[in-house]
Amino acid sequence: MGLACAWACSPLTVLAAAATAAPSVKLAASFSPERLGKDTTIQIGFHIGYPSREAPLAATEIQFFLPPGLGIARSELGLQNCLPARLELLGRAACPSNSLMGHGSATTAVPFGSHFVVEHTNVTLFSGPVQGSDPQLLFVTVGEYPVIAEVIFSALILPAGPRFGGLIEAKLPLVPSVPNGPDIALLGLQTTIGPAGIVYHEDIDGRTVNFRPRGILLPESCPRGGFPFAVRLSFSGGSKASASATVPCPRAPGGHRTPLGRPDTRGRSLSG
Amino acid sequence: MICKLTRSLRLAVALSATLALMGACASTTIASRAVSVDDTGHLHLLKAFGSVLLEEGSAGGTLPGLAKVRLVVGSTVTASFTIQTRYGTIYGSGSAALHSSGRYASFGGSLSVSHGTGSYARAHGAGRLYGVIDRRTSALTVQTVGTLSY
Numbered sequence: 001m002g003l004a005c006a007w008a009c010s011p012l013t014v015l016a017a018a019a020t021a022a023p024s025v026k027l028a029a030s031f032s033p034e035r036l037g038k039d040t041t042i043q044i045g046f047h048i049g050y051p052s053r054e055a056p057l058a059a060t061e062i063q064f065f066l067p068p069g070l071g072i073a074r075s076e077l078g079l080q081n082c083l084p085a086r087l088e089l090l091g092r093a094a095c096p097s098n099s100l101m102g103h104g105s106a107t108t109a110v111p112f113g114s115h116f117v118v119e120h121t122n123v124t125l126f127s128g129p130v131q132g133s134d135p136q137l138l139f140v141t142v143g144e145y146p147v148i149a150e151v152i153f154s155a156l157i158l159p160a161g162p163r164f165g166g167l168i169e170a171k172l173p174l175v176p177s178v179p180n181g182p183d184i185a186l187l188g189l190q191t192t193i194g195p196a197g198i199v200y201h202e203d204i205d206g207r208t209v210n211f212r213p214r215g216i217l218l219p220e221s222c223p224r225g226g227f228p229f230a231v232r233l234s235f236s237g238g239s240k241a242s243a244s245a246t247v248p249c250p251r252a253p254g255g256h257r258t259p260l261g262r263p264d265t266r267g268r269s270l271s272g
Numbered sequence: 273m274i275c276k277l278t279r280s281l282r283l284a285v286a287l288s289a290t291l292a293l294m295g296a297c298a299s300t301t302i303a304s305r306a307v308s309v310d311d312t313g314h315l316h317l318l319k320a321f322g323s324v325l326l327e328e329g330s331a332g333g334t335l336p337g338l339a340k341v342r343l344v345v346g347s348t349v350t351a352s353f354t355i356q357t358r359y360g361t362i363y364g365s366g367s368a369a370l371h372s373s374g375r376y377a378s379f380g381g382s383l384s385v386s387h388g389t390g391s392y393a394r395a396h397g398a399g400r401l402y403g404v405i406d407r408r409t410s411a412l413t414v415q416t417v418g419t420l421s422y
Contacts, residue, residue: 071345081374
């Protein structure tokens with residue numbers, strides 16, 4: 001989960017300039033714990049890079065591709081749903097604790113005059129009502145400096161290509177830095193999807209009992225070549241960027257690996 | 273002779289973000305060999321591995337039996353199932369989509385019966401399935417409605 005600091009902890013400002021070159025993206029993913037046949041939490045995040053002196057762009061869509069065989073349905077995540085209308089009206093406090101699905105952070109570039117200022121925001125992930133027949137996730141990002149803003153966007157869990165087990169697709173709203181000003185640009189986002197750091201509550205015989213929800217069940221055997229992840233981003237102006245990463249199969253029961261999966265440099269097609 | 277004149281069947285399938293199906297039954301004469309199915313069953317989780325759930329349970333409908341279901345739960349849910357009745361075993365498959373989420377996730381979809389054994393050796397049919405799963409306990413309640421020929 002130290003992903004953000006790789007690019008976001010520096011107090012850098014970026015010169016605003018006309019954006020012409022396509023951005024690049026690096027993806028990192030991991031499981032915690034990483035044990036086949038056991039419950040886990042997914043950690044996934046990406047960092048967007050821009051050519052020198054190019055202005056960051058506002059992202060309009062994020063697609064996270066998840067590996068096949070993950071036991072999301074078996075998990076207890078999202079035993080309650082957060083209602084989008086209440087979330088918009090009342091903020092995160094409106095969401096039941098049993099709708100919490102994960103948390104993380106995002107880094108944005110806020111345009112001020114001819115410069116961009118980096119802003120760090122907290123990200124919270126909730127379960128939302130089914131849309132059509134698609135499960136829905138609600139992302140809430142809260143930033144405090146230099147812009148105090150709460151941005152809410154929803155994502156749907158959709159079918160993916162044959163190489164992947166599912167797709168989380170989010171349409172992002174354009175958020176101006178000031179009224180009628182340029183849009184805030186996304187530099188990176190990382191989040192967990194799973195029970196790490198989450199406590200649910202239930203009433204048993206009139207008493208409120210805390211419990212940790214079951215996580216996402218890993219299969220008892222690995223997909224060939226490991227667990228594939230990918231991300232595809234769309235930006236204002238129409239440019240796109242994508243990246244993939246693979247979480248290798250554990251070498252032995254209880255084996256450990258680096259906290260975050262390796263970026264995949266083999267240039268696989270996202271469509272499988 | 274009543275037993276020979278009455279044929280019942282039940283199916284089982286299931287889901288989560290999850291589903292299941294189960295049995296069905298009805299009555300008709302041997303000559304027609306087609307029955308309308310409308311039944312309800314209850315299943316529980318036997319084992320889960322990755323996106324696969326194994327469920328088992330009894331149907332409380334016209335023809336009691338044991339239903340076993342193998343579910344693959346992803347963005348959609350597919351299931352293969354067997355139903356063991358006193359007159360034979362029925363094999364089939366189904367798929368369903370999520371209708372609501374939360375602790376009690378509901379689903380709906382379709383099922384088909386492909387073959388069978390015993391009195392159901394020539395079983396085939398199709399129908400709809402509806403269900404609810406308690407994601408805290410993995411208990412499933414499923415209704416099936418359709419037609420079975422055998």
